[in-house]
Amino acid sequence: MQEELLRSDQQNSKSCFPIKQERQMQQQTEQEDQTKDLFKMIDQGMVYYKNGQYTFAKVVLFRSSSTLLSQIKQNKISEQVKPMALEKLQDGVRLAEYCNKQITQKQQQIAQKDPYCQQIIETSMIRKIDISFEEIIGLEHIKNQLEETIILPNLRPDIYTGIRAPPKGILFYGPPGNGKTLLAKAVANQIKCCFFNISASTLVQKHIGEGEKLMKALFDVAFQLQPSVIFIDEIDSILSKRSQNEHEASRRLKTEFLISFDGIQSSDQDRVFLIAATNRPQDIDDAVLRRFTVKILIDQPEYKARVEMVKSLMSKVKNNLTDQQLQQIAEKLKGYSASDIKAVVKEACMTPLRADRSIIFSIHSQDIKAVSKDDFDLAIEKVKPTLSQQQYEEYVKNFK
Ligand SMILES: Nc1ncnc2c1ncn2[C@@H]1O[C@H](COP(=O)(O)OP(=O)(O)OP(=O)(O)O)[C@@H](O)[C@H]1O
Ligand SMILES: [Mg+2]
Structure with missing residues (x-):
């Protein structure tokens, strides 16, 4: 039944959306090319292995095999190519493991000398x-x-x-x-x-x-x-x-x-x-x-990176920050280093926990107050950047 549905869906998409079909075919060809490249990389790894260049071989085999494995897992490889892909994967992993052993042995030899x-x-x-x-x-x-x-x-x-x-x-x-x-x-x-x-x-x-x-x-x-x-x-x-x-x-x-x-x-x-x-x-x-x-x-983070940094650090913490507030916070964090920003976010996240310490042991984790823009304002007041604007300018001037 499912197969039928799938077939009819494919037929529908064929007749109604030739452009879509063309795009699918193009994607398939690209995918096949990528797989061929991975096969070539595994072959290259084998050449390194045969030449006794075990670390080179390990690097190449490890990388190509893990990419190939994820392609197989995501069903990105066609049924015709799959047996060959599995064989290559097996060879790649086996040789990579062997290379690992050789490298460890080599390390021991060097250390003994x-x-x-x-x-x-x-x-x-x-x-x-x-x-x-x-x-x-x-x-x-x-x-x-x-x-x-x-x-x-x-x-x-x-x-x-x-x-x-x-x-x-x-x-x-x-x-x-x-x-x-x-x-x-x-x-x-x-x-x-x-x-x-x-x-x-x-x-x-x-x-x-x-x-x-x-x-x-x-x-x-x-x-x-x-x-x-x-x-x-x-x-x-x-x-x-x-x-x-x-x-x-x-x-x-x-x-x-x-x-x-x-x-x-x-x-x-x-x-x-x-x-x-x-x-x-x-x-x-x-x-x-x-x-x-x-x-x-490696300079201080720019505005966009600052927004992203706060967003990413807050992604697992309950908060009620709107996009606009996030942008305002990032604006205020100009001149802060990445680790300063982390310190500000940490400080802001601690504020809701400080409100009433007596309930810490009894409160359910979901009931903790959401981190708000006010918490951030307080944190920014408290945590100052490692370098002041003047120190930063002097610092940058020294490099030029
Ligand atoms: N671009 C970034 N993205 C995410 N986190 C960052 C970034 N930069 C720094 N951090 C955070 O700041 C901390 C300090 O970063 P790191 O040790 O790489 O700085 P550094 O440039 O080597 O500093 P220093 O000059 O003092 O050695 C990291 O552990 C990380 O938590
Ligand atoms: Mg460092």
């Missing part, structure tokens, strides 16, 4: 990152730029070579609390490659000479396990401007960094990326700064 490499693998290699691009509000053009400069080249390293090779170093700079660290982590999550998160506390060591050895080990391990991303947060605290009374250890650390960074810049075949973040770019050593060919300013 050198104690500094072992320390890097144990302390700085991040295995699971949950941050996705969707969680980062606004910054659309930056996400696009990152997709082109770093994400796609990792998924199709065979295409992005020579003049198309991606840059090796990207620096995120900008006022505090606007998503630099968040973006770097989301990038690493997207490419599913080895991700090393290094901080001053790892590199600044008690014994002279250890910091530079760790720096060298970091680049060595990243090179051996490529494609990989090294993320140096608050880079200004590790690689600050050279001064006369600078400690010997810090000078040697910088020199080692420059040598290692030049090492990864020298070949466009290798896939070791460096992402660094700072809110004080003016403090970074000039030679270090020069080596970052791409510098991206």
Whole structure:
């Protein structure tokens, strides 16, 4: 019966809506092309696997198999192609798992050879990152730029070579609390490659000479396990401007960094990326700064992003805000950083709970008063932006 209905519906749509049918056919062709591309990606992954490039293979196979799986689940693949798709999916997943094992083995071998490499693998290699691009509000053009400069080249390293090779170093700079660290982590999550998160506390060591050895080990391990991303947060605290009374250890650390960074810049075949973040770019050593060919300013959220941010943070909280009120709030939040906005929203959401603490234990969660525009006005009065307008202007002036 259902089938009949479906058939007659299709027939109806055929006779009455030729344009609709044409559009459907076009969509189907596009879908088939996409599936073919995924098959090609899986084949490419197999080539990497056969060449012993396990991390490349894993990245490509993981990405293509998971997209293929979601296409199958959503019934986007025609019945004729489905058996082939299932077979490819099985191969892709099996090989990706095998690659994972090989990579773990390789890590163990590297760690056994050198104690500094072992320390890097144990302390700085991040295995699971949950941050996705969707969680980062606004910054659309930056996400696009990152997709082109770093994400796609990792998924199709065979295409992005020579003049198309991606840059090796990207620096995120900008006022505090606007998503630099968040973006770097989301990038690493997207490419599913080895991700090393290094901080001053790892590199600044008690014994002279250890910091530079760790720096060298970091680049060595990243090179051996490529494609990989090294993320140096608050880079200004590790690689600050050279001064006369600078400690010997810090000078040697910088020199080692420059040598290692030049090492990864020298070949466009290798896939070791460096992402660094700072809110004080003016403090970074000039030679270090020069080596970052791409510098991206992560600025305070603009009006549209502020509206979206408040909306998204309030989406799971009972409130009676109208669209117009949301816009008024976003207007008032000019000059606030993303994390300041989060603090304002948090404060506004706390107000209804503060009205009468004695009922907190007895009240039903649905009966809590809805968050209102007044709560926001109070919160904005209370939570001030990290940087005043004047501080912000001075701050931005420093970069130019
Ligand atoms: N674009 C954004 N979308 C959603 N949340 C954001 C965004 N930017 C920042 N946040 C929120 O603010 C917090 C701080 O962001 P993050 O640590 O990335 O800032 P940062 O730019 O690295 O700051 P700092 O210069 O102080 O290191 C995040 O944990 C997140 O909750
Ligand atoms: Mg940060």
